[in-house]
Amino acid sequence: MKEKSIELLNRAIADELSAVHQYMYFHFHCDDQGYDLLAGLFKRTAIEEMLHIEMIAERILFLKGEVEMLASAEVKKIHDVKKMLKMAADMETSSARDYNNWANECAKNADSVSKKLFESLVEDEERHFDQYDVEMENLAKFGDNYLALQSIERSKNLSAGTPPE
Ligand SMILES: [Fe+2]
Ligand SMILES: [Fe+2]
Secondary structure (H helix, E strand, O other): OHHHHHHHHHHHHHHHHHHHHHHHHHHHHHHHOOOHHHHHHHHHHHHHHHHHHHHHHHHHHHOOOOOOOOOOOOOOOOOOHHHHHHHHHHHHHHHHHHHHHHHHHHHHOOOHHHHHHHHHHHHHHHHHHHHHHHHHHHHHHHOHHHHHHHHHHHHHHHHHOOOOO
């Protein structure tokens, strides 16, 4: 039944690749708008998703499968910060749900290592969701002031010579 695991692992790679592309796109635009905190969060999360791809690919190769490396979705050209955070939180929720289901499927097929891999990914995706959720709450609570503060912080860092992330 390793074919089923390979198929699920490749579907995970496709979603992780989409997340890397989307979060880096958000990173560029937050950086361009001067929102250093959010730009840094999207970049760090994209890097974590890339490390997920590496772990999943290693498992596929161990199972003697092929790593497909096809993104599951095109990048959405969203420039509004509130919409970015909403989309990112939704992506994390659906990844966590899929990986939970796929962990169960791998368990049914007696592939406990792939099951454990999916379970460890669920933990990371839930943490990512939480990070985006906190930022959405901040934005709802403080509104435009929250974004203005990030721009001011950048100006302070620039004048102090501190490089952005
Ligand atoms: Fe991930
Ligand atoms: Fe994630």
